[in-house]
Amino acid sequence: MRVLITGCNGMLGKDIEEIFNSKHNISGINSNILDITDRGRTINYIKNSNPDIVIHTAAYTDVDRCEMDIENAFKVNALGTRNIAIACNEINVPVVYISSDYVYDGYKSTPYYEYDLTNPINVYGRSKLEGENFIKSICSKFFIVRTSWLYGQNGKNFINSILKMAKDKNEISIVFDQVGSPTYTRDLAESLLELISASDYGTYHITNEDYCSWYDLARFVLLDYLKLKNIKLEPITSEQLDRPAARPKNSRLEKFYLRLNGYTQLRSYKEAVVDYLRSFYL
Ligand SMILES: NC(=O)c1ccc[n+]([C@@H]2O[C@H](COP(=O)([O-])OP(=O)(O)OC[C@H]3O[C@@H](n4cnc5c(N)ncnc54)[C@H](OP(=O)(O)O)[C@@H]3O)[C@@H](O)[C@H]2O)c1
Structure with a gap:
């Protein structure tokens, strides 16, 4: 298939490009080639590319900046996505839209199902x-x-941040009251490859299995895996961290439709994190 990927220089987009490359004919769009907020150019570009499917990963992803830059967040994440949707509909090809756990408010005490009520609590989630x-x-x-x-290897992320902090500091404060499933972009890309092989359209949750808090994840990386001796981790609340955007406390996503449709469940987040760390430390 001819697969067109938006956000191909992003953390997920790059891995999708690499992993899809062996099976499909890939072309990528970055913001230098095309600004997806430009409706006319986006529709023309996609029509002229004549893809069989579009994977839309491009987004305004700085969650805290979205709180101050509301219009641009909605321009990219809402209107940019609308432009991609119009183009795909006009040429009658499917689109894969990468969305987020941040569409939920996080007040549920158990994992969210795909059909649960959405209620974002920050600008990024709303957009x-x-x-x-x-x-x-x-x-x-x-x-x-x-x-x-x-x-993943190609972008800013929590694991890279704590690795960097561990080099500079002896004590790191980490939030313990948000739980979710860390997800390796390479594993997600493999899962998308399987998903697009059939036409089981709809809404899916896809993450690595099992869950933890950010604090648990930092412990796992720095203490259990790297066995750093001189680091003290201090558990703090989201309120203590006081970031501009509120985050859902519960980001656990039930992979109900992945399971129901018979697709492969992703491996445990711990296994995936170890693989990721090995790519740096072996
Ligand atoms: N990161 C997470 O933890 C997370 C969690 C849940 C869902 N998601 C979703 O997963 C997707 C991928 O996330 P990511 O972390 O890989 O994002 P990322 O690394 O920030 O990449 C996003 C890409 O979007 C492109 N982009 C931004 N504005 C654009 C515009 N106006 N026109 C064209 N391209 C534009 C950027 O392209 P340039 O680099 O060329 O400027 C950037 O490379 C996003 O849809 C995000 O909402 C992410």
Whole structure:
């Protein structure tokens, strides 16, 4: 298939490009080639590329900056997604829209199912949900894939941040009251490859299995895996960290439709994190 990927220089986009490359004919869009907020150019570009499917990963992903830059967050995440949706619908090809655990408010005490009520508590989440709404109302063939806590070789992420902090500091404060499933972008890309092989359109949750808090993840990386001796981890609350954007306390996503449709469940987050760390430390 001819697969067109938006956000191909991003953390997830790069891994999708690499992993899809052996099976599909890939082309990528970055923001230098095309600004997806430009409706006319986006529609023309996608039509002229004549893809069989579009994987839409491009987004305004700085969650805290979205709080101050509301219009641009909605321009990219909502209207940019609308433009992609119009183009895909006009040429009658499916779109895969990468969405987020941040469409939920996190007040549920158990994992979220794909059909649970969405209620974002920050600007980023609201703008991503608007993207979903445009996809659903414009496209007849779509996959909406909600994922969480991404990390990978090609972008800023929590694991890289704590590795860097561990070099500079002896004591690191980490939030313990948000739980979710850290998800390796390479594993997500493999799962998307399987997903697009059939036409089981709809909304999916895709993350690595099992869950933890950010504090647990830091412990696992720095103390259990790297066995750093001189680091003290201090558990703190989200309120103590006081970031501009509120985060859902519960980001656990039930992979209900992945399971129901018979697709491969991803491996445990711990196994994936170890693989990721080995790519640096072996
Ligand atoms: N990171 C997470 O923890 C997480 C969690 C859940 C869901 N998601 C979703 O997963 C997807 C991938 O996330 P990521 O972390 O890989 O993101 P990322 O590394 O920030 O990459 C996003 C890409 O979007 C592109 N982009 C931004 N504005 C654009 C515009 N106006 N026109 C064209 N391209 C534009 C950027 O391209 P340039 O580099 O060329 O400027 C950037 O490379 C996003 O949809 C995000 O919402 C992420």
